[in-house]
Amino acid sequence: MERKNEYALITGATSGIGYELAKLLAKNGYDLAIVSRDEQEVNRKADEFKSLGAKVTVICKDLFSQDQVYAVYSELEANGISPSVLINDAGQGAYGKFIETDLRKEIGVVNLNIISVIILTKLFLKDRIAKGSGKILNLASVASKAPGPWQSVYHGTKAFVLSWSEAIREELKDTGITVTALLPGPTNTDFFNKAGMNESKILEDPSNLSSPEEVARDGFDALMNGDDKIISGVKNKMMVAMTNITTDSMAAHRMSEMQKPKTEK
Secondary structure, three states: OOOOOOOOEEEEOOHHHHHHHHHHHHOOEEEEEEEEEEEHHHHHHHHHHHHHHHHHHEEEEOOHHHHHHHHHHHHHHHOOOOOOEEEEOOOOOOOOOOOOOOOHHHHHHHHHHHHHHHHHHHHHHHHHHOOOOOOEEEEEEHHHHHOEEEOOHHHHHHHHHHHHHHHHHOOOOOOOEEEEEEEEOOOOOOHHHHHHOOOOHHOOOHHEEEHHHHHHHHHHHHHHHOEEEEEHHHHHHHHHHHHHHOOHHHHHHHHHHOOOOOOOO
């Protein structure tokens, strides 16, 4: 594979969909700048990506902290790196009824899923706009298309990501920079464990879960094509189509039935 001498900046590259996207980018000639707060894990993954032929720059930052998000670009600039691709993959959920969930955790979810994405995208655009080229992939979710009881804050953050991605895509249409939103459904990653969702009904049938490899391939292809958005998986396309023709209250009830605890009547 001929190297492109271009960098992709990827958050969430140590596991799940982000990890699979990083592998695809490395295999397709991109060098990588990967961000994680877990120094040991990010260095292990960096060695793996290097074995695929990529140069890899490791940036150990905590994306729950605004100051550290800004510091990501300071570190890139210090290394003379101007990424031509930005993958905003890192994200988390918080499971439970809103009245009972931990407010600090939910503020952290908003900081990671929205604030860090806004900051990195703004810095990416300020760097790339004069260069006239760039590609952005934002991880939205089919959760962006329906209210989400038991995951109300997470669904709200993903609705923001989708709406905002479509808005800035329109603003950027004559700049040479594209913005693509990837909408996976439930995927076989560590997301559910981190969100505290292991007792959710959504995990009762493993066949409901997409593979991160398939989701990443859909996202990668859409990113390279400059598509506006991609819903990954036939089942998820059908679910979104159903949501589009039902009332919000009906969609919320259906989502509640899917996501509530197995013990909940």
